[in-house]
Amino acid sequence: MAAELLEVIMPPVFAAVGAYGQKVLSTAEDEAAGATVRLGQQLLSRLRRTRSRTDTDTSGLDAAVVDVAANPDDADFQGALRAQVKKALAGDDPELTRDLLALFDRAGISVSASGRGAVAVRQNDGIVSTGEGATNTINRK
Numbered sequence: 180m181a182a183e184l185l186e187v188i189m190p191p192v193f194a195a196v197g198a199y200g201q202k203v204l205s206t207a208e209d210e211a212a213g214a215t216v217r218l219g220q221q222l223l224s225r226l227r228r229t230r231s232r233t234d235t236d237t238s239g240l241d242a243a244v245v246d247v248a249a250n251p252d253d254a255d256f257q258g259a260l261r262a263q264v265k266k267a268l269a270g271d272d273p274e275l276t277r278d279l280l281a282l283f284d285r286a287g288i289s290v291s292a293s294g295r296g297a298v299a300v301r302q303n304d305g306i307v308s309t310g311e312g313a314t315n316t317i318n319r320k
Contacts, residue, residue, distance in 0.1 A: 181268040184279060188222050188268075189261055193247070195219025196260070200248035218286045222279060226267045229275050239263050 198216045227240060243260035250256045268275070 181265075181276075184276065185261070185265055185268055187283065188264055188279065191215045191219035192222055192260070192264065193219070193257065195223060196244055196247045197251050214286055218282060221282050225275070225278050225282065226264060229267060229272060240267065 194215045195217075196219070199220070223240075223244065240260075240263040243256070243263045246256040247253075247260050
């Protein structure tokens with residue numbers, strides 16, 4: 180479930196960082212913020228609380244947010260932030276998973292994936308392939 184959750188978490192997290200920059204780490208919810216941005220803020224806040232509670236340093240997550248805020252279109256920095264979120268999800272903490280799914284539920288977003296090769300996707304700009312040995316090609320013009 181952590182891999183599927185990661186795929187759904189990253190778009191709102193990137194939206195929040197894009198809208199608020201590094202202030203997303205401390206800015207209170209803003210009523211004027213869009214639903215996706217607000218969800219991204221809440222997700223980051225919950226991930227940071229988990230890392231703090233388990234005595235795991237949140238500075239890597241915070242630094243990755245600052246880097247993406249300063250370089251919003253840089254895929255390398257986005258990948259580093261994704262890796263930090265992945266680390267936060269790696270513990271398979273049922274409370275964290277429940278809390279994150281509850282945030283999506285309150286935002287009106289349903290997340291579900293089950294069984295071998297199942298994929299939960301909210302937005303996709305490319306190929307989702309779960310077949311073994313599949314060859315995929317995207318031709319964009």
